[in-house]
Amino acid sequence: MGLEEKIPDSIILTSLDKMVNWARKRSMWPLGFGLACCAIEMMSTFAAHFDLARYGMEVMRPSPRQADLMIVAGRVSMKMAPVVKTLYEQMPNPKWVISMGACASCGGVFNNYAILQGVDRIIPVDIYVPGCPPRPEQLLDGILKLQEKVERESLKDKREEWGREAG
Amino acid sequence: MEQFGDAVLDHSEFRGDVSYTIKAERLTEICEALQGDARLDVKLLSDITCVDWLGDEQEEKKGRFEVVYNLYSIGHCYRFFLKVRLDTDDLKVSSLVDLWPGANWMEREVWDLFGIEFVGHPQLTKILTPDELEGHPLRKDYPLTWEQPQFSFNKDAPPEVIK
Amino acid sequence: MAESKTVTLNMGPQHPSTHGVLRVIVELDGETVVRAEPVVGYLHTGIEKTMESKLYYKALPCTDRMDYLAPMSNNLGYCLAVEKLMDIEIPEKVKWARVCLAELTRLNSHLVWLGTHAIDLGAMSMLLYTFRERELILDIYEACGGQRMMTSYIRIGGLAHELPADFDKKVRSLIKVIREKLHDYETLLTDNEIFINRTRDVAVISAEDAIAWSLTGPMLRGSGVKYDVRKANPYSGYENFDFEVPIGKKGDAYDRYLVRLEEMRQSLNIAEQALDGMPEGPYRAHVPGVVLPPKEDILYKMESMIFHFKIITDGFTAPKGSVYQAIESPKGEIGFFITGDGTNRPRRVRVRPPSFINLAALPKLCAGRLFSDVVCAIGSTDIVLGEVDR
Numbered sequence: 150m151g152l153e154e155k156i157p158d159s160i161i162l163t164s165l166d167k168m169v170n171w172a173r174k175r176s177m178w179p180l181g182f183g184l185a186c187c188a189i190e191m192m193s194t195f196a197a198h199f200d201l202a203r204y205g206m207e208v209m210r211p212s213p214r215q216a217d218l219m220i221v222a223g224r225v226s227m228k229m230a231p232v233v234k235t236l237y238e239q240m241p242n243p244k245w246v247i248s249m250g251a252c253a254s255c256g257g258v259f260n261n262y263a264i265l266q267g268v269d270r271i272i273p274v275d276i277y278v279p280g281c282p283p284r285p286e287q288l289l290d291g292i293l294k295l296q297e298k299v300e301r302e303s304l305k306d307k308r309e310e311w312g313r314e315a316g
Numbered sequence: 317m318e319q320f321g322d323a324v325l326d327h328s329e330f331r332g333d334v335s336y337t338i339k340a341e342r343l344t345e346i347c348e349a350l351q352g353d354a355r356l357d358v359k360l361l362s363d364i365t366c367v368d369w370l371g372d373e374q375e376e377k378k379g380r381f382e383v384v385y386n387l388y389s390i391g392h393c394y395r396f397f398l399k400v401r402l403d404t405d406d407l408k409v410s411s412l413v414d415l416w417p418g419a420n421w422m423e424r425e426v427w428d429l430f431g432i433e434f435v436g437h438p439q440l441t442k443i444l445t446p447d448e449l450e451g452h453p454l455r456k457d458y459p460l461t462w463e464q465p466q467f468s469f470n471k472d473a474p475p476e477v478i479k
Numbered sequence: 480m481a482e483s484k485t486v487t488l489n490m491g492p493q494h495p496s497t498h499g500v501l502r503v504i505v506e507l508d509g510e511t512v513v514r515a516e517p518v519v520g521y522l523h524t525g526i527e528k529t530m531e532s533k534l535y536y537k538a539l540p541c542t543d544r545m546d547y548l549a550p551m552s553n554n555l556g557y558c559l560a561v562e563k564l565m566d567i568e569i570p571e572k573v574k575w576a577r578v579c580l581a582e583l584t585r586l587n588s589h590l591v592w593l594g595t596h597a598i599d600l601g602a603m604s605m606l607l608y609t610f611r612e613r614e615l616i617l618d619i620y621e622a623c624g625g626q627r628m629m630t631s632y633i634r635i636g637g638l639a640h641e642l643p644a645d646f647d648k649k650v651r652s653l654i655k656v657i658r659e660k661l662h663d664y665e666t667l668l669t670d671n672e673i674f675i676n677r678t679r680d681v682a683v684i685s686a687e688d689a690i691a692w693s694l695t696g697p698m699l700r701g702s703g704v705k706y707d708v709r710k711a712n713p714y715s716g717y718e719n720f721d722f723e724v725p726i727g728k729k730g731d732a733y734d735r736y737l738v739r740l741e742e743m744r745q746s747l748n749i750a751e752q753a754l755d756g757m758p759e760g761p762y763r764a765h766v767p768g769v770v771l772p773p774k775e776d777i778l779y780k781m782e783s784m785i786f787h788f789k790i791i792t793d794g795f796t797a798p799k800g801s802v803y804q805a806i807e808s809p810k811g812e813i814g815f816f817i818t819g820d821g822t823n824r825p826r827r828v829r830v831r832p833p834s835f836i837n838l839a840a841l842p843k844l845c846a847g848r849l850f851s852d853v854v855c856a857i858g859s860t861d862i863v864l865g866e867v868d869r
Binding site: 330331333359361365366367384390393397417422444445453454460 | 519520523525527528529532563564566690691692693694695704706711712800801802803805812814816818820826827829831835836838839840843868869
């Protein structure tokens with residue numbers, strides 16, 4: 150005679166947070182933003198052998214206005230940095246960033262005048278995937294960790310954060 | 317090359333690569349003659365590059381910058397180099413864009429990275445480095461890790477100069 | 480009276496043609512292109528200056544990152560140039576192994592080119608097919624050097640380690656598979672009416688113009704000029720191999736497609752010849768003080784250990800002088816101009832980038848054509864932005 154028996158079978162009870170996060174993590178659309186060598190490994194991850202479409206990333210949108218996830222794959226040079234920042238700001242909320250490869254995470258092999266020492270100097274990064282270039286399995290691992298992170302988010306915190314950013 | 321006797325300063329061969337050092341003023345004349353000579357068939361300008369000899373006193377006396385032209389003859393499968401020495405106070409050499417249109421971008425790159433001015437080039441602007449960057453990065457007195465524009469705010473830390 | 484003005488359109492650094500960060504400023508009069516000017520430099524890494532600040536050995540991994548679709552061929556060029564500078568004699572087995580790996584690299588690069596060129600023109604499934612074949616080549620790279628792409632397997636004086644035991648078997652099965660698949664790709668594209676309409680008479684350049692603009696590689700051979708560094712100035716034992724160099728007639732995008740497809744077949748032949756005739760021998764030259772001794776010797780011989788320590792920490796001193804070594808990379812003639820100055824670091828490492836110089840001819844290829852031909856021209860030039868910007 151518990152409460153469970155009174156509820157009809159066709160109703161699922163959950164919190165709004167969990168449902169929204171479940172939908173978001175299962176259908177992220179990445180922005181096609183490959184810069185250098187890591188871009189080729191990213192293309193390999195999207196290709197037939199290590200398929201990324203099974204994680205919901207079927208479509209790789211070329212326009213930032215239609216994408217949620219920006220995978221910065223490759224070295225960011227000083228000339229490219231303002232472009233990356235503009236693209237990040239053009240993406241609508243909610244958005245996530247994966248920094249793929251050593252060069253995007255920390256400057257990598259190149260410690261010189263021409264390479265930005267880590268893309269997190271200009272945009273906030275959620276997941277760092279190390280490697281030079283990282284194997285497709287490593288990128289998949291990074292994406293799965295991002296999905297776990299998205300699962301743990303809460304709508305209230307995000308609303309406060311976006312409110313602060315908007316100023 | 318014998319016909320240009322007085323323009324050729326030096327002729328050397330190192331590991332099978334033949335190179336002639338010539339005077340900067342006679343460059344266009346020599347290249348025109350080489351291109352027009354049907355017997356030599358030197359038609360392909362492979363590369364234009366520059367070497368900075370700062371720090372090596374023996375080489376610096378001949379001229380700090382050495383602009384190297386890499387010429388190739390497809391018919392004879394023969395490659396040789398023309399070298400022009402320039403001093404720091406007179407970094408001008410005539411442009412070869414009229415003879416070889418492919419020299420356009422190569423000369424822009426040498427201007428951008430070294431600061432050698434090519435007289436007669438239609439559009440000598442930066443090609444590889446960002447617009448905010450002042451200076452010529454591949455010179456030996458430009459430090460390797462000096463960021464322009466500043467991201468790591470290391471203005472106080474002494475930059476590292478690689479000789 | 481209506482005045483017609485031209486529209487300036489920016490094909491920005493981020494666009495779906497998967498060639499990297501290239502920006503093209505196109506001036507259009509309706510659909511016709513008046514002027515197409517590429518703006519490069521968005522990936523400038525200062526690799527040349529970085530290599531000048533390192534010892535000769537330590538500068539080797541930087542070469543992988545330039546033309547990242549054909550990494551072994553960059554390694555090969557740099558190692559041949561340094562070996563020329565230091566006057567090192569290479570054992571026969573190393574030469575044959577290097578030829579085999581260089582031809583696999585050519586296959587690798589041309590497969591990616593085929594996939595991306597076809598997807599730019601609308602044939603989406605080609606990308607998935609070619610990347611599937613590419614996985615087989617990457618498996619071989621991983622077995623040799625441990626890394627899928629940036630192997631740095633070809634070292635100064637020889638190879639990094641001994642070739643794996645099943646190298647012969649793997650490469651032979653790969654050759655068989657790719658021969659069948661090349662036939663499949665041909666049936667999909669070569670007589671395809673849509674593909675022919677999009678590439679015939681598009682991005683045409685004549686032979687004299689191609690030489691004047693300093694083009695090399697399939698761009699030059701598609702216009703009818705027979706210049707291949709492997710035949711003209713052979714290196715690393717290429718004079719012992721029997722292969723043909725395909726030449727085009729008109730210099731349009733379709734001819735270049737046919738040239739590259741035939742080059743893939745010839746690469747398979749060369750790789751097979753290399754496997755058939757590979758001699759036995761050491762995988763590294765024995766030049767104490769310059770070439771690293773093999774790892775097995777270090778554990779047993781004192782001199783090897785001392786040389787190993789000295790070469791890794793201090794390097795070797797190069798004589799004063801400049802060398803130039805050109806090799807035929809999949810994109811064109813890549814040349815390494817290294818100037819030594821009596822110390823253990825190079826004074827100048829210059830890479831003659833084929834993609835940079837081929838891209839300079841883009842305004843000539845696109846002028847007066849339709850806008851969609853610009854995409855075809857960029858794809859047919861086969862550029863790699865890592866090499867363009869270095």
